[in-house]
Amino acid sequence: MNPWRHPGLWITLALTLGLGLWPVVLQKAALRETIFTILLSVALASSLNIILGYAGYISFGHVVFFGLGGYVGLYLMNTLGLSLWVALLAGGLAAALLAFLLGKAILRLRGAYFALATIGVNEAMRAFINNFAPFGGATGISLNFKVYQAYGGAANALWLVYTILLVTTLAMILISHIVKNSKFGLGLMAIREDEDAAEVMGVITPNAKTWAYVLSAVLPGMLGVLFYFKNGNIEPGDAFRLSSSIELLVMIMLGGAGTVLGPVIGAAGYQALRGFLLTNALFKNIQLSVAGILLLLIILFIPVGAVGWLRRRFPALRRLLP
Amino acid sequence: MNVLQVSGVCKRFGGLHALSNVTFDMPEGQILGLIGPNGAGKTTLFNVIDGVYPPEQGQVFFRGQDVTGAKPYRLARLGLARTHQIVRPLNDLSVRENVMVGACFGRQGLGLHEAAKTADEVLAFVRLEARAAQLAGSLNVAQKKRLEMARALAARPYLLLLDEVLAGLNPSEITAMVEIIRAIRAQGVSVIIIEHVMHAVMNVSDRLIVLDYGQQIAEGTPQEVSANPRVIEAYLGDPKLAERLLAST
Ligand SMILES: Nc1ncnc2c1ncn2[C@@H]1O[C@H](COP(=O)(O)OP(=O)(O)O)[C@@H](O)[C@H]1O
Ligand SMILES: [Mg+2]
Numbered sequence: 001m002n003p004w005r006h007p008g009l010w011i012t013l014a015l016t017l018g019l020g021l022w023p024v025v026l027q028k029a030a031l032r033e034t035i036f037t038i039l040l041s042v043a044l045a046s047s048l049n050i051i052l053g054y055a056g057y058i059s060f061g062h063v064v065f066f067g068l069g070g071y072v073g074l075y076l077m078n079t080l081g082l083s084l085w086v087a088l089l090a091g092g093l094a095a096a097l098l099a100f101l102l103g104k105a106i107l108r109l110r111g112a113y114f115a116l117a118t119i120g121v122n123e124a125m126r127a128f129i130n131n132f133a134p135f136g137g138a139t140g141i142s143l144n145f146k147v148y149q150a151y152g153g154a155a156n157a158l159w160l161v162y163t164i165l166l167v168t169t170l171a172m173i174l175i176s177h178i179v180k181n182s183k184f185g186l187g188l189m190a191i192r193e194d195e196d197a198a199e200v201m202g203v204i205t206p207n208a209k210t211w212a213y214v215l216s217a218v219l220p221g222m223l224g225v226l227f228y229f230k231n232g233n234i235e236p237g238d239a240f241r242l243s244s245s246i247e248l249l250v251m252i253m254l255g256g257a258g259t260v261l262g263p264v265i266g267a268a269g270y271q272a273l274r275g276f277l278l279t280n281a282l283f284k285n286i287q288l289s290v291a292g293i294l295l296l297l298i299i300l301f302i303p304v305g306a307v308g309w310l311r312r313r314f315p316a317l318r319r320l321l322p
Numbered sequence: 323m324n325v326l327q328v329s330g331v332c333k334r335f336g337g338l339h340a341l342s343n344v345t346f347d348m349p350e351g352q353i354l355g356l357i358g359p360n361g362a363g364k365t366t367l368f369n370v371i372d373g374v375y376p377p378e379q380g381q382v383f384f385r386g387q388d389v390t391g392a393k394p395y396r397l398a399r400l401g402l403a404r405t406h407q408i409v410r411p412l413n414d415l416s417v418r419e420n421v422m423v424g425a426c427f428g429r430q431g432l433g434l435h436e437a438a439k440t441a442d443e444v445l446a447f448v449r450l451e452a453r454a455a456q457l458a459g460s461l462n463v464a465q466k467k468r469l470e471m472a473r474a475l476a477a478r479p480y481l482l483l484l485d486e487v488l489a490g491l492n493p494s495e496i497t498a499m500v501e502i503i504r505a506i507r508a509q510g511v512s513v514i515i516i517e518h519v520m521h522a523v524m525n526v527s528d529r530l531i532v533l534d535y536g537q538q539i540a541e542g543t544p545q546e547v548s549a550n551p552r553v554i555e556a557y558l559g560d561p562k563l564a565e566r567l568l569a570s571t
Contacts, residue, residue, distance in 0.1 A: 181434075182434070183426050183433060183434050183437075186419065186422060186423060186426060186434070187423070187426070187427060189412070189414075189415055189419075190412055190415070190423045190427075192414075193411075193412035193413055193414055193415060194410050194411075194412055196374070196394075196410070197406070197410040197412065198412075198423070198427075199393065199394045199395050199398075200372060200374070200394045200395075200398060200404060200406075201395075201398055201403075201423050201424050201427050201428065201473060201477065202394075202395050202398030202399050202424075202426075202427030202428050202431075202477065203395060203423070203427045204395045204427075205395065258414075
């Protein structure tokens with residue numbers, strides 16, 4: 001089947017575009033902030049889904065790429081005075097490079113050992129940056145307000161950041177779909193199902209895993225630049241917060257790992273739930289516990305996630321649910 | 323030309339000598355039967371040939387090339403394919419996708435489109451075409467054995483290693499599978515077959531190698547091997563072995 005004729009892809013893209021254009025049409029900054037959070041989660045969860053959902057390697061410390069990208073980006077913009085565009089590229093490249101090196105080192109580990117190693121990497125990176133003077137050590141980097149001038153002031157810069165995020169998110173959904181319907185993706189899914197059998201059938205597993213890891217790291221690196229540019233400052237504690245990684249995991253599991261649509265639905269659903277919990281007096285302080293319990297319930301009862309469940313239950317929906 | 327040469331291969335697991343000094347040449351286009359009691363080292367020999375375990379000593383040549391210690395994916399791309407004694411379906415992928423993996427990453431390294439065509443051909447050949455769209459995990463054992471076979475064949479290998487593809491099948495399934503194996507050889511593919519279903523392996527093999535406790539205790543045509551006293555001893559000293567085996571061919 002021709003993957004471009006997959007109606008589910010176009011529906012997903014159209015819905016995401018519609019969601020993204022909503023605040024633009026209404027010109028509402030508050031709404032834009034809400035959608036920003038959702039789109040960011042959609043893009044990050046879709047990225048993580050490549051290594052987690054397609055190749056079956058659970059990266060618990062994926063936020064390390066987001067944080068590293070943010071640091072590299074802010075450093076280049078603040079200290080070297082480079083443009084946001086260069087910073088975005090550099091953030092993506094830095095994350096890709098880290099993933100490539102890590103891939104060679106820790107992707108040999110299987111299952112829980114890999115997951116644990118990714119946590120170790122995240123903690124090591126936090127400790128390193130905490131003591132790395134060019135990146136401001138424990139205090140981090142605060143963006144000089146003048147940097148925003150080049151983008152028509154802070155208010156305009158926020159719209160620019162939002163537009164870039166929307167384009168990136170759409171691109172990521174497309175990439176996720178292309179990978180899933182490619183020979184490369186077939187190799188990854190073979191690895192997920194049985195790595196030894198995949199190797200015997202000729203999948204060059206070390207390479208496939210490394211490139212999947214790199215691919216799932218590039219966008220988080222770029223989005224880190226974007227997010228911390230918008231945020232104005234970055235600190236080690238925030239940049240490498242393990243709970244952010246776990247939230248991404250919850251989103252993917254909620255929507256359905258290994259599907260194109262799953263991380264999109266899961267991220268949107270999770271952020272909607274989180275918004276509700278944060279504004280609710282009872283749950284405000286325990287929203288992370290709720291996320292943890294949610295993850296547990298999904299793994300116990302619907303390990304394939306919402307999209308996976310629907311696909312199994314109603315095979316006729318397969319074309320609509322990529 | 324020899325499609326495979328195994329020379330002086332030794333493989334130990336801790337103190338256990340799973341393979342001791344195994345040596346044989348395999349000319350192209352033959353079916354070589356590999357027999358021996360459980361635990362004799364037959365599967366281990368497959369694992370050494372296809373690179374799952376590097377041997378401690380000895381060498382393996384595939385189509386004249388030294389592949390000792392090469393990774394399984396390298397051998398797959400050179401034209402070696404195998405089935406697993408304990409089936410290893412990619413459960414969450416469809417039967418067709420399973421076979422496409424073989425076609426995409428095997429000797430020919432086909433693109434997805436071509437691989438899908440090859441997969442459908444091969445599935446028809448092993449009579450599994452009706453299951454193509456089903457998830458591999460939902461097949462029964464006999465069907466999973468055919469899937470193993472289809473995946474290996476889709477790679478269009480020069481040499482095919484079959485590890486007990488008849489075990490657990492009923493007599494009519496065995497007959498069907500034996501026909502498939504003959505048809506594979508007719509296509510010019512060399513085959514090594516590990517089998518406990520004696521009448522089948524005697525029937526289908528050009529030559530046999532007998533392993534016992536990792537040692538190569540006999541080698542020759544089915545007639546020669548089944549009359550060999552060491553073979554009879556290895557098989558629980560059944561003096562009527564030769565008679566029984568040849569009777570059923
Ligand atoms: N991965 C392994 N680790 C330790 N021992 C093994 C391993 N694989 C096989 N063996 C041992 O090697 C011997 C040969 O096993 P195997 O090659 O599977 O025999 P066969 O296929 O002839 O029944 C057996 O004693 C088995 O227990
Ligand atoms: Mg065996």
